[in-house]
Structures are given as structure tokens and as C-alpha cells.
Amino acid sequence: QQPVQSPQAVILREGEDAVINCSSSKALYSVHWYRQKHGEAPVFLMILLKGGEQKGHEKISASFNEKKQQSSLYLTASQLSYSGTYFCGTEKGQDYTNAGKSTFGDGTTLTVKP
């Protein structure tokens, strides 16, 4: 079952902040985030393993709350280059049965305007 991303779309002005959420109904082992620009490959941003850790990548950070089975991606002081579609991918469980098989959300389209 795929994770649910919200919102579906966001429009920002340069310098504004945004939060994208990813929720699952299943217990998660990891959550990973990607950004895809039109016609290009999705680009890996970061991965979070269960344990409630938080990670950062320049002005983009993410948290993972395994109890709530959700992750949030935080974009701070957005830049024009942040525009694209953001996907979360989730790995279920704790064993090799589902290892490597990820389920992706529908994506959140972020548009940053000057």
C-alpha cells in the first residue's frame, strides 16, 4: 500500500518555507526522499531509518516518526532550483522480505516563483 503525500502541490515565493508530509498505514523501516525535475531522473535527497532521526541536506531536512509512521520534508528559504516533484519512498518491516522493495507516494509538485 502506497504512502500518502500531502499536499499534492505547493506554490511558493523564493525564500519561503514549505513542509511536505508522507504517511503510511504500515510499519516502516525507512523513508527516502527524491526530487524529480521534468524529464529527468528522480534524484536521491536523503534516507531516514526508523529511530526518529532527522537529517539535513543543505536547506532541506527531514524527520521520521516511526510511531506515527510518517515523515516530513522541510524546505527552508526555498530557491528557484527547489522546484520539481518530491517523492517519498518507504520500505516496510524489518526483515529481508521487503528489503529493497520500496513503495512511492504520488508526489508533491513544488513550484518556487521569483
Add this chain to the structure above:
Amino acid sequence: EAGVTQFPSHSVIEKGQTVTLRCDPISGHDNLYWYRRVMGKEIKFLLHFVKESKQDESGMPNNRFLAERTGGTYSTLKVQPAELEDSGVYFCASSPGSLGGYGYTFGSGTRLTVV
């Protein structure tokens, strides 16, 4: 370091024809995955190779799809015969490990259009 390469980037074929997509993963990445995105929907899992072995092919839609990974290097995904609903973008991804901790490196995808 070369990324994940997919070929062709676009393919337009008629219903009933055969198409073969190719993916060259990052050298040394034992794990190779095929995903498909249809009509702006989610990126959906097709299958997962560990080296030359199929670890999980539960996402393959039906027996018209055949994936191989010769010698644990490049992989091919053949659709025979193609149907209209097979249209979409087929992504290949690779990673060094399979149990968490690793993100995927995606290729740019092959946009398949069946007419």
C-alpha cells in the same frame, strides 16, 4: 562516476509489437530495480535483482513482461506483446545494498508509448 543509464530514452511502438528496454546500473551496485510510472501516478515497483538473481518480481504486471540481468551487470526488460496500458515511464534504479540505509540512484527513464 557514471550514473544509471537507460536506453532508449523514448520508444513508440504499436500494440502487439515487442520492445526491449535496457538499464546499465552503477558499476559495483549489486541491487537493480525496475519501476514504472503511469499517467502521472505513483512510481510503482516492478522487480528487484540482486546480482543476476531475481529477489522480488511481485510487481511485474503479467507474463508479457520479462526481465533479465546478464551476469549481474546490465538488465533488460522486454514487453511482448505490448498493450496500450503498458505505456508509461520505466525507471531503472540501482543501489549498493538492499536493506535500508541506501537510497536509489535512478536512471532518466524510458518513456514507452504504445499506440
